[in-house]
Amino acid sequence: MRTKNVGNVVRDALDKIVRVFDAYMDIAEGFVFWRARPWPMARLGGRGIILDLGSGSCINGAYAYRFGGKYVLCLDVSFFMSILSRKTLIREGVRGDSIAGDMLFIPIRDNAVDSVIAIASLHHIPKEVLHLVVAEIKRISANGATVIATLWSWRQARFVLSTVLNIFLKSLNIVDSIREYKVPWRKRSGAIHRYYCLYTLKELLDLFRRHGFQLLSYGYFGYLKKKSNNIYIVARVVK
DSSP states (O other): OOOOOHHHHHHHHHHHHHHHHHHHHHHHHHHHHHSOSOOGGGGGGOSEEEEEETOTTOHHHHHHHTTTEEEEEEEESOHHHHHHHHHHHHHHTOOEEEEEOBTTBOOSOTTOEEEEEEESOGGGSOTTTHHHHHHHHHHHEEEEEEEEEEEEOTTSGGGHHHHHHHHHHHHTTSOSOTTEEEEEEEETTEEEEEEEEOOOHHHHHHHHHHTTOEEEEEEEEOSSTTOOOEEEEEEEOOO
């Protein structure tokens, strides 16, 4: 039976994150055109200093700003995305800045932000290190700050065959998780595969509870009408 020590587990997790970085470097420009609308839920984060975590082109941060924001920080692991997010802020007339940085080590001081928006970004973080990201979110947030997070649900029809295959591979100790996937982003030059680790709602709630967050709302919803292919949580930072 295959076993791993803690060092190897963390190293494997970081390798997966590097692959996410590489993928979004390659798809950054096209991604902006395909993800051009903000998620309506982002408005709940419209207060004070807003951090758009895993911002892409920062359309959600710019949108939240309209509902009471004072300043927006757009953070994404892709340097190209940080350039595009800066363009979004200028185009939308939003006071803010963009940062190329890592969710595991957010380059922001303690207690600095009033709201964190993590729209469709946490599902790129392997389960072995997601707790580090949640701890960082709490560290950089002021007491009473609002956190909004959305992630893809693994129950989507598109993942049925992959999940069945992963169950078989896990029984042979070939893969570590039945809910890790490679999702293609298709370009003329070929497909770019993005790493996803999809969590259950219970896993996400348990993690935020362990870090002392107050859960205000959670459940399933869809970006498209009548679709429930995402999970979400709205939480308050308690220190």
